Amino acid sequence: MWVSPLVMAYDYQLLIKHVFEYGKLYAPKQEIVYRDIHRYTYTDLYKRVHRLANALEELGVKKGTRVGVLEWDSHRYLECYFAIPMMGAVLHTVNVRLSPEDIAYTINHAEDEVILVYKDFVPLIESLKSKLPGVKKYVVLTDDNMPETSLTDLEYEKMLKDAKGEYEFPEFSENTMATLSYTTGTTGRPKGVWFTHRKLVLHTLIGALCLTGMRGLGRLKEDKEVYMPMTPMFHVHAWCMPYMAWLLGFKHVYPGRYDPRMLVKLIVTEGVTYTSCVPTILQMIVDNLPPGFKFNRLKMVIGGSRLTEGLAFKAIERGIYPVSCYGMTETAPAITGAFIKPHLLDMSEEELVRNVTVKAGIPWPLCYVRVVKEDMTDVKPDGKEAGEVVARTPWATDGYLNDEEKTKELWAGGWLHTGDIAVMDEEGYITIVDRLKDVIKSGGEWISSLTLENLLSLNPKVREAA
Template identity: 80%
Template structure:
């Protein structure tokens, strides 16, 4: 009888360990070991968790910065048939508590920084049976538990043998950031994770882009939290490809730069605000030797891409969502476009892009017919792929909205050009409806980012008696520069005269601030801005 091969994360673990057993994994300037060491520890961790009562279907929560321990959890917990709940440690305590209660977590692995928070919430977490403390040094004093991660692994009585089960078994659970109401639970099966990782490898190594992995000695460091949609699952792709991993722990600019230089980091991924922080903190005249940084989570402004390029950082935009595992599109270069000028390639690199392998992406009107591929008509992006979440956990009503018409609705408004490249122009909830016309806040933000006096820009719709809404630009100027509202209005009017935007889109009002509010995953928080400037 033929073996019924299921797409399970245990096979991914075996593949990387067999291909690159001596490859390094580094954690800050504290710890380094090999793929083979991780492989052994993953089996020990599973054995230790089994002794705590973890079995198929058990929800195991992890509250941790980006570390080698997190990667161990990614393999050990789903490998047992249990569910890895990657807790968003940047949520408000109230929302974090809600996600853990909603998930019905039974075992919690918690890094020492988050022990005070867990001590406050513990009496409200009735389903939790065990807490295990993760630490880089000695066990802190806590009334939560006397169980410590390293001690559990050391004392594990035997190596665990990962079982076979259906590839449609739930493997991971995470929660949307709750910018609209309570966070919603999104979950992924083993099959979805494996297919997503394989197609990600094809995209990163095969499809043409400024970030294409062509070197034999690429060094990878995530700058997107591993709790956020599996760190885009790039750690798993890099494991399959046998590249060196560097984990920075808590994100601190000095530690990040130190690791990039000492460990020779060549590939990372982050949201635009992290890239902005890095570029702003680099000394004048300092240049990196071709660091590749994939940008997602929010639109990559062209001005920021150009400033990064001047510092030796190659960037490319990609697009996905918590509900989509997350990869959907990237600004890959179609083969017949490879001879474009450098100027044209920079403009292409900040587009939302074309679909990853096996992804179908459309831009549709309200009646689900496709918009014209003219780069002008706006519609909503709807998608299909083999790794999208099937439903929101315990939420049938929101699931029906998500999957209306058999396509996953992203809530992102976009245009598509004749080459099939998609460009997001706004979130459905952020698009500004003024006098019956739609105004794209992202287009205005991108143009403002190209002004050398502008460090960051956000545009939101504010109530207007006559027109319903008008755009308001909130600006963080570059340090030490003088900037006026009229100067910016005239600057945008030049783009209106060139036909890039309409004169109607140019804001009349501009507000100057020291910083913009950010969400728990580093995106500009427009909900806060709308409330503040209503």
């Protein structure tokens, strides 16, 4: 093995704190907005993250401690995205849409010791407290007054105000666990999916490249891009978009609990230029726009389920330019995007929508994605022969927390099995046609429910197909 003679050279680990430091260096005066309630700068957030780390340390948080957060999309959540993993602790983004029983299960399975809980969820956690023996401390997050609660007298803003200012975030291995979230399925308990610092930094770097460098209807190329998530921050780091937006120095707008009127208001008043969401949220936005209203080219990354042609065309009519990406919780999440290959740029907008935009796309850089038959051989790239999507990427999870059997199934044959059925066209673009567990076989052929949905969406009498 070759060993570099430059033994004195400095080589640091890929830690989230380096993303954090660069965003503040690059855009110290950039704005972060929370609803119509709060507005501050990158520098302000930077200082508060240091205070949050000191405050959590006072509560006993150290390297390896699991910290659960129950919150809507907010500036506070962004502070947690940085402070908790940068301490060497683990950020557990609790899925507040799970049943109470499953929320208790995930908190216990994750071994959370500290819970940060927004006031909306205080009654829920109060009802579960007796079932959470491992939780030692609770902190309440609120936009106004501290609610009456038997949980704790610790309130987030006061805790930060009382904390020391400077915190020295430590160096440690880039393979240290940074975040933990739980998948949901139709059967069984949620499975814990975890990511290291290295995985999140790589996903952030490549994601920033894809957002700004890859050709597509949703490409970010304006000098004043403004990001607002419409993907829950408890779901796979809001697709890592907050980290990407911070690294790129974009203005952030956080909408709190989703409300169609508030979302549209913030998009207009704060000049939001790009967001990310699932097709149902896009449908909700389109349905709630005033007659004749049109956005000024709002870019929207679409994932979670397939974007239909009908919805894509309706969105473009309203000034919304969607671009599909594909992935899953286990891939952090993105592994493909509907990027336009250079030799396809002369297509009309309608041709691009039909042939590129609504497809899952081609692999992101550093990703290897295949569509395979049951014997793990590749399907024909003819847009007809279907198979399962399998992938390899440096930011995919190593496995499920404390579940060796499910981990082996996930990584069977050295490829991550997505459980999604797809076809690949001659250009290499992938189209998801169904879930492996849902697909119907008739006469040896797969019948795709998603293909039927897409056809229905093109009927002007059909508002939504699902």
